[in-house]
Amino acid sequence: MSAAPAPPSAAPSYAAVLRTRYACRTFGAALLGRLSYGMVSLSLILAVKDATGSYAVAGTVMALFGLTSVLLSPARAALVDRHGPRRALLPMAVGYALSLTALAVATSWPGVPGVLLGVLAVPAGVCTPPLGPVMRTLWSDLVPDRALLRRAYSLDAVAEELLFVTGPLLVGVVAQLATPSVGLAVSAVLVLTGSLTLISAPPVRGWKGHGKGSAASAPTGTEAGAESESESEAGVESGAGIGGGRGRRWHGDPRLRQAIAVSASVGICLGAFDLLVIAYADDHGAPGAIVAWALAAMSAGSAVGGLVHGAVPWRVGSGTRLAFLAAALGATLIATGFSPHPAVLVAGAAIGGLFISPALTTAYLIADEAADPATRTTAGAWVNTALNAGSSGATAAAGLVVGRLPLTLCFALAAVPVLLSAMTSLRAPRRRRASPPGPRPATAPCSRSAAR
Incomplete structure (x- = not known):
């Protein structure tokens, strides 16, 4: 089943973005998974501090997690581009959730060695699913009209901003009701649930990936003349x-x-x-x-x-x-x-x-x-x-x-x-003039046949 593109709108709006076929389902799944990222940093610091009694250990573990997560982000995104979300995103989400669960269990034991927590934090950072980049790519496919796409990206950015405000507040609630290690477990559940829901969405089911060297052989007409x-x-x-x-x-x-x-x-x-x-x-x-x-x-x-x-x-x-x-x-x-x-x-x-x-x-x-x-x-x-x-x-x-x-x-x-x-x-140079503005052509079927 293919997701039909939203028709170009003379007066694009945020409501038009959300009315796009499969947009709410796909966007909601991505936001659910990304809420984990708003919770995990504070949860990890608090949980490690409670378990070890050391701010230095907490900072080191957080640095290991953060560095591996940030620096390997392009590599994980490249795997999604090459193999598609269903083959690449699922193992990342499972690995990330298992690593966070292991950290939640380990930090629930007082006096746990900091070295062990550092060892567990590294695979969590390595496997962090690139849900934000994936969702932005999906927006580009779901919304062919460039003016409407700008609204979709703005909505995405604002929602992500609110997630990083809501996440720490939820961690505070969890810490009051239970322990910070529970926040890590909640983060694991959120990212796994969101990722599974996202990859089951119809626009994602048709995204097969491009494989090695496919960029050099993109079909003629794929986004030819696409404009900013x-x-x-x-x-x-x-x-x-x-x-x-x-x-x-x-x-x-x-x-x-x-x-x-x-x-x-x-x-x-x-x-x-x-x-x-x-x-x-x-x-x-x-x-x-x-x-x-x-x-x-x-x-x-x-x-x-x-x-x-x-x-x-x-x-x-x-x-x-x-x-x-x-x-x-x-x-x-x-x-x-x-x-x-x-x-x-x-x-x-x-x-x-x-x-x-x-x-x-x-x-x-x-x-x-x-x-x-x-x-x-x-x-x-x-x-x-x-x-x-x-x-x-x-x-x-x-x-x-x-x-x-x-x-x-x-x-x-x-x-x-x-x-x-x-x-x-x-001072950046301008490029030559484009063809008249209009909606973006649909992506060629061989790349994401059900992405629109």
Whole structure:
């Protein structure tokens, strides 16, 4: 059975996205599995700390899990592209769930050796299913209209933002009712249930994967002339050579390099801000609750910004839009460093958040446009990896400079990478003009016959 594509809409809306055939079922399954990612980090830290009594061990175990999960994300996504979700995603989900269950059992025993927990954390990180990249690839197949696809990506980004707010709250509830190790078990159940439901959805059943070398032999006409929704609106080509039998890989595409660079720099801003807001509260004698308020305000701003970004009919190209969003985020972060009062800091965090989801949504759209049909999931995973790697690296770097440099200067330094990426993006060359804008052609049957 094939999933019929949503018809092009003269006035695309979020309701139209959700009315797309199989969209709610597929999106709901992916969100259920991704809720695990909103819970697992805090659950793991609390569970290891309770079991070992050591923050150092908890931090080390979390680092092992996080590094393997982030750094191997493109490799796992490549397996999905090559073999399809049913063959690649299922063993990842099972391995991830079993590893988390083993960690839940191990951390329920006080005095468990930290080495054992580290050994168990590594396979969990290795097997983390790329549910986000897979869902974004499915959106690209389910929604052929580029304006509607932008709304789908915005909705996806906002929902993911809310998951990472809801997840820690659920961990707090679980910790009150039981123990943090139960949170690990709940995370295992969520990811396994979500993944199984996702791979049973009709759009996924027809996604067979491309196998070795198939990108070079993509059928003639596969996404030939696909355009960036925003650059199509501006009359600028973004999709030349993506399909049409030429099999161009995305690795050398300057648009993807732009998306990865901006995503990494946004991650740097986010990772540094988490620590800088704590230092700000200490310097100004503000209550610890101000940290939670600032982070919540940034998340709320990101959600609002994402919804607005998806609803606006942009007339500028996606590359230009990404550059301006990055520049706005950097400028806001610098201004926030001069906040004379904690309330101003919270307001600055909310304003900065307005640009986060739109920037990431645009980066994911560019990655989808830059990739050929055989590498969409991998391209999106690189953007996601850049975000997470930038965040982790910035948190460590900020810890080295906070206390040694004026806090205002620390805020400015955190904004430098995103401002540089914005300036570099604005200098990126344009491509030749495209064919008239319109809905994207359906993907060739040999790649995902039931994906639409």
